[in-house]
Amino acid sequence: MTVTPDHSAPAAATGMPAAKAPAPDTSAITVRGLAKSYRSGGRGVVNALAPVSFTVGDGEFVCLVGPSGCGKSTLLKILAGILKPSSGEYRIHKQGGAVADCQIGLVFQSPVLLPWRTVLQNTMLPADALELDRDAMRQRALQLLDMVGLKGFEQSYPSELSGGMQQRCSITRALLHDPPILLMDEPFGALDAMTRDIMNSELQRIRLESGKTIFLITHSISEAVFLADRILVMSARPGRIVDEVIPDLPDRGSLDVMTTPQFGVAVHRIRKLLGIDVRNRPNVD
Amino acid sequence: MSIEHNASSAEILPEENSATGVAMPTKARNYRGLLSFGTLVALLAIVEACVRGFDIPAYIFPAPSDIFRSLYAGFAAPLASRSAFYTHILTTVSEALGSFVCGSVLGIVLGGLIAEFPLLRRLALPYVIGLQSVPKVALAPLFVVWFGLGISSKIVLGILLTFFPLMVNTVAGFAGVEKDRLELMRSLKAGSWKTFRYVKLPSALPFIFAGLEMAAAYSVLGAVVGEFVGGTSGLGVLMLNRNAALDIAGSMAALVLLALLGIALQKLVTMARNRLLFWAPSKDVLRNAEPEPD
Numbered sequence: 001m002t003v004t005p006d007h008s009a010p011a012a013a014t015g016m017p018a019a020k021a022p023a024p025d026t027s028a029i030t031v032r033g034l035a036k037s038y039r040s041g042g043r044g045v046v047n048a049l050a051p052v053s054f055t056v057g058d059g060e061f062v063c064l065v066g067p068s069g070c071g072k073s074t075l076l077k078i079l080a081g082i083l084k085p086s087s088g089e090y091r092i093h094k095q096g097g098a099v100a101d102c103q104i105g106l107v108f109q110s111p112v113l114l115p116w117r118t119v120l121q122n123t124m125l126p127a128d129a130l131e132l133d134r135d136a137m138r139q140r141a142l143q144l145l146d147m148v149g150l151k152g153f154e155q156s157y158p159s160e161l162s163g164g165m166q167q168r169c170s171i172t173r174a175l176l177h178d179p180p181i182l183l184m185d186e187p188f189g190a191l192d193a194m195t196r197d198i199m200n201s202e203l204q205r206i207r208l209e210s211g212k213t214i215f216l217i218t219h220s221i222s223e224a225v226f227l228a229d230r231i232l233v234m235s236a237r238p239g240r241i242v243d244e245v246i247p248d249l250p251d252r253g254s255l256d257v258m259t260t261p262q263f264g265v266a267v268h269r270i271r272k273l274l275g276i277d278v279r280n281r282p283n284v285d
Numbered sequence: 286m287s288i289e290h291n292a293s294s295a296e297i298l299p300e301e302n303s304a305t306g307v308a309m310p311t312k313a314r315n316y317r318g319l320l321s322f323g324t325l326v327a328l329l330a331i332v333e334a335c336v337r338g339f340d341i342p343a344y345i346f347p348a349p350s351d352i353f354r355s356l357y358a359g360f361a362a363p364l365a366s367r368s369a370f371y372t373h374i375l376t377t378v379s380e381a382l383g384s385f386v387c388g389s390v391l392g393i394v395l396g397g398l399i400a401e402f403p404l405l406r407r408l409a410l411p412y413v414i415g416l417q418s419v420p421k422v423a424l425a426p427l428f429v430v431w432f433g434l435g436i437s438s439k440i441v442l443g444i445l446l447t448f449f450p451l452m453v454n455t456v457a458g459f460a461g462v463e464k465d466r467l468e469l470m471r472s473l474k475a476g477s478w479k480t481f482r483y484v485k486l487p488s489a490l491p492f493i494f495a496g497l498e499m500a501a502a503y504s505v506l507g508a509v510v511g512e513f514v515g516g517t518s519g520l521g522v523l524m525l526n527r528n529a530a531l532d533i534a535g536s537m538a539a540l541v542l543l544a545l546l547g548i549a550l551q552k553l554v555t556m557a558r559n560r561l562l563f564w565a566p567s568k569d570v571l572r573n574a575e576p577e578p579d
Contacts, residue, residue: 077468080468102474106469108469112466112469114487115565116564125469125483126473
């Protein structure tokens with residue numbers, strides 16, 4: 001399964017003005033001072049997201065952990081182009097090799113499959129929305145469904161699938177138009193612990209095979225440490241990025257890595273940054 | 286990879302094919318049909334026995350057999366004669382169908398526009414709600430004056446009756462589209478037409494069909510009330526005439542035909558619904574309350 005052509009073409013070749021991009025063009029996402037606030041009827045202005053800045057490198061897997069209500073989902077929705085920021089700026093860098101104009105694939109916490117479409121038709125939704133070549137996309141959809149273990153279920157309807165299978169279908173949908181960047185908002189949060197482990201290792205495999213840039217939001221510290229090259233830790237209101245953790249793990253491919261001491265070190269560090277002291281009663285997650 | 290495969294095939298449950306709506310085997314269905322038919326025959330027999338036993342006069346309450354005789358006479362009469370049912374049925378069916386189709390289309394289109402354009406909603410909604418609080422049947426005499434004794438006054442009344450449930454349901458359907466689905470389309474850079482076509486319209490269909498089911502009943506109501514107020518032919522006119530002649534059996538025969546017309550329209554809507562909305566759980570409360578056959 002080689003779905004992604006290399007993204008080695010430098011972004012500068014697209015003719016971006018040099019002054020606008022002082023950083024080397026190896027980043028896929030650049031976020032500078034991004035904030036979101038909105039007026040709420042009774043309570044005046046609500047700050048959904050305090051100004052945050054960070055970058056995600058090309059091909060990097062970055063996880064964002066933080067307590068509920070810190071603005072993680074708001075941040076992701078801004079990056080996905082669903083919400084407009086109140087201030088600050090972000091750039092999704094154009095990559096070569098993307099099939100479509102749409103640079104991102106989005107995975108929600110719930111699968112958000114359309115119940116009147118079959119699994120194959122749901123996977124094909126980006127082809128309809130972005131007006132891509134249907135025959136080529138159909139081939140690709142079948143390949144992707146095979147990759148996530150949904151071969152044989154192409155003509156099933158979502159209501160006939162289990163939660164884990166539905167979420168896998170939503171991942172194939174996000175991958176269909178071959179976006180260089182995947183944005184995921186607690187994609188496995190609604191699944192049971194065992195299915196979640198399986199999905200995590202599958203996601204890791206997909207990522208290693210396709211070399212996509214992934215930005216994933218999660219509550220689960222161990223999920224973040226298992227998946228990510230780098231973990232951004234966000235504080236509760238006001239949601240700021242407190243620090244980043246780069247776990248030093250021996251082997252990313254297998255779930256066994258979760259039992260290594262390095263894994264424990266990274267988990268411990270994040271817990272401390274989040275202010276969850278094990279001796280005091282944990283109040284988050 | 287192959288391990289994943291096995292795991293996923295084990296996840297699917299060998300449950301009944303609920304999505305396609307194939308409910309029960311034909312044998313069980315035949316049995317049920319027989320049971321319903323038997324109940325109907327028994328009920329009619331009881332009524333017949335009561336009417337004859339208590340010697341109730343036919344101008345108060347006719348026996349079912351009299352109604353059947355009247356039905357037969359109406360169909361056996363020559364096509365063009367005044368006592369035949371055919372022209373009356375044709376009139377009422379065209380009135381009901383006409384108002385059902387026109388009212389539904391109008392309701393869906395206006396509902397869609399109101400849901401999509403907030404400005405229109407603010408402008409049109411007060412009038413629509415004001416109109417709704419008028420008892421629309423009370424407008425029937427006016428419509429007869431304006432549009433005559435023919436078919437058009439009944440269709441206008443029917444449109445007024447069917448239009449509202451459809452508009453309200455359409456607005457509710459579009460307003461109730463899951464936010465996640467809309468955000469998904471926005472993340473795929475889909476414009477409003479594509480979002481409408483791929484997400485909003487299908488999401489709103491269950492609501493629209495609930496409105497169509499109501500409209501089917503209202504369209505027959507509109508036709509009959511219109512005919513009562515003033516008309517030259519139709520099942521409502523037939524009922525009035527027979528009533529005036531104290532031919533209650535004939536009046537009830539017309540009533541039976543009206544009921545059949547209502548059922549047929551309802552059935553058409555249900556058939557279309559089952560075809561289009563195989564994916565949506567049925568909103569039919571009465572039918573869902575039935576225990577599963579074992």
